[in-house]
Amino acid sequence: MEQGLYKSRTEILEFFNSHGLIVAKEALDVILANNTGPMINRLITKEVLETGFLTVKDIRDLMNLPPASNDRDFEIYLPDLRVRSSAEDFRGYFLSRYQKIKKILLASSSMRGTVDISSLKKPGFESREVKIVGMVTESGITKNGHKRLLVEDLDDSIEVILMKNKKSFDEIILEDEVIGVVGGLSAKGDRRTIFANEIIRPDIPFRVIDDEKQDPVYVASLSDIHVGSKTFRKPDFTNMIGWLKSSDNDSSRIKYLVLSGDVVDGIGVYPGQDSDLEILDPMEQYGRLSEFVNQVPEDIKVFLMPGNHDIVRLAEPQPILPSELKKLFNKNVYFLPNPYNLVLEGKNVLLYHGMSLNDMVELIPGMNFSTIGKALEELLRRRHLAPKYGGKTPLIPANNDYHVIETVPDVFITGHVHSHALGNYKGVRYVNSSTWQSQTEYQRMMNFSPNPSMLTMFDLKSRSTIIKDFKT
Numbered sequence: 319m320e321q322g323l324y325k326s327r328t329e330i331l332e333f334f335n336s337h338g339l340i341v342a343k344e345a346l347d348v349i350l351a352n353n354t355g356p357m358i359n360r361l362i363t364k365e366v367l368e369t370g371f372l373t374v375k376d377i378r379d380l381m382n383l384p385p386a387s388n389d390r391d392f393e394i395y396l397p398d399l400r401v402r403s404s405a406e407d408f409r410g411y412f413l414s415r416y417q418k419i420k421k422i423l424l425a426s427s428s429m430r431g432t433v434d435i436s437s438l439k440k441p442g443f444e445s446r447e448v449k450i451v452g453m454v455t456e457s458g459i460t461k462n463g464h465k466r467l468l469v470e471d472l473d474d475s476i477e478v479i480l481m482k483n484k485k486s487f488d489e490i491i492l493e494d495e496v497i498g499v500v501g502g503l504s505a506k507g508d509r510r511t512i513f514a515n516e517i518i519r520p521d522i523p524f525r526v527i528d529d530e531k532q533d534p535v536y537v538a539s540l541s542d543i544h545v546g547s548k549t550f551r552k553p554d555f556t557n558m559i560g561w562l563k564s565s566d567n568d569s570s571r572i573k574y575l576v577l578s579g580d581v582v583d584g585i586g587v588y589p590g591q592d593s594d595l596e597i598l599d600p601m602e603q604y605g606r607l608s609e610f611v612n613q614v615p616e617d618i619k620v621f622l623m624p625g626n627h628d629i630v631r632l633a634e635p636q637p638i639l640p641s642e643l644k645k646l647f648n649k650n651v652y653f654l655p656n657p658y659n660l661v662l663e664g665k666n667v668l669l670y671h672g673m674s675l676n677d678m679v680e681l682i683p684g685m686n687f688s689t690i691g692k693a694l695e696e697l698l699r700r701r702h703l704a705p706k707y708g709g710k711t712p713l714i715p716a717n718n719d720y721h722v723i724e725t726v727p728d729v730f731i732t733g734h735v736h737s738h739a740l741g742n743y744k745g746v747r748y749v750n751s752s753t754w755q756s757q758t759e760y761q762r763m764m765n766f767s768p769n770p771s772m773l774t775m776f777d778l779k780s781r782s783t784i785i786k787d788f789k790t
């Protein structure tokens with residue numbers, strides 16, 4: 319069995335049985351829930367082999383998962399994050415991306431009858447409509463002004479032409495995207511070309527959100543606090559914390575609070591940052607942050623995720639903040655990796671700091687930081703948080719592509735660009751979560767005005783959303 323394919327209950331059981339091991343039911347559930355695929359071999363330690371039994375505690379210990387506890391209604395998995403990447407890791411990474419998105423595409427009725435590219439090259443070919451799923455490895459314009467793509471699946475590749483007089487020509491297709499192509503196959507000698515009629519995206523299925531007739535339970539979102547910067551908007555942030563502590567009708571219904579990255583300004587993030595800093599030592603910056611966060615009422619669970627200014631490595635997926643920082647914060651504060659799909663009250667809340675939004679603004683014509691909601695929709699359509707590999711988004715290729723949006727989110731939260739954009743795409747409520755930092759010198763140079771000091775609340779029991787503006 320190849321690594322990374324340990325998906326089904328039976329396969330996992332067979333794998334352990336082949337090593338003479340019995341797996342506890344709870345242990346199996348944890349393996350499945352935590353997407354353990356590539357790490358599974360590491361679970362077979364000398365100790366486990368000696369006892370012949372794999373317990374849930376063995377798995378939690380070996381995978382560094384926090385202990386299960388009854389007061390928790392969510393799970394935090396830690397991704398398999400290796401720092402060095404070989405050619406094999408790249409292969410595994412793109413394979414994982416391809417397979418996950420292909421699975422989503424094949425679930426759509428418009429992709430029924432999809433074939434492998436190699437089957438189009440077999441002798442006895444007849445000109446007809448074909449459907450394929452592949453990753454775009456090249457994209458350009460022909461001398462006649464049509465779009466030309468090279469699309470690859472696991473064994474083969476094919477040229478796809480989007481004629482300029484057809485609707486599919488208007489599709490914005492990024493390299494490394496996995497798409498479905500429906501079109502007419504043509505042959506000239508050995509050469510095969512698909513003339514695309516339609517490009518199919520994995521996309522989000524339309525859903526009607528049912529309002530549950532229940533009292534609201536809010537997840538509140540704020541991002542890019544940048545504590546330590548001279549431009550941190552301390553009075554606004556202090557007011558917001560005061561409001562969270564108050565008996566206000568809305569604030570008292572907040573059960574979860576998400577801080578989606580750049581919680582401090584860090585150091586050495588960009589040249590000359592020192593002169594923009596009020597607190598130079600990042601540990602002191604986190605200390606100052608904790609003075610605010612520890613005032614949040616203890617019945618609110620606070621989730622803290624890193625961004626590009628935080629002191630973990632820049633490349634995504636970013637691991638959780640170092641455990642020594644944990645002691646600065648109260649017990650209701652939980653560290654998350656970036657990106658992360660958090661399940662709260664049975665709803666999927668997808669959190670991503672948002673570094674790839676810089677790439678999306680560059681790659682999608684007409685996009686800018688003030689229309690960033692559209693960029694979030696483009697990510698959802700592609701079911702991927704960083705569709706173009708590389709660019710301004712450093713990614714660590716592992717055997718699992720954590721940026722694929724495998725589960726349709728109910729709420730999608732991002733930050734990073736310091737805009738505020740609230741929207742709804744096919745039933746997915748989304749936000750770019752503002753900032754608590756005033757315009758920086760760099761942003762002034764780029765002629766960008768942030769929209770700071772906003773907190774956004776999503777009711778997990780209905781469609782309602784509330785924005786609280788703390789700008790003074």
Ligand SMILES: [Fe+2]
Pocket residue numbers: 542579580625627734735736
């Ligand atoms: Fe930021």
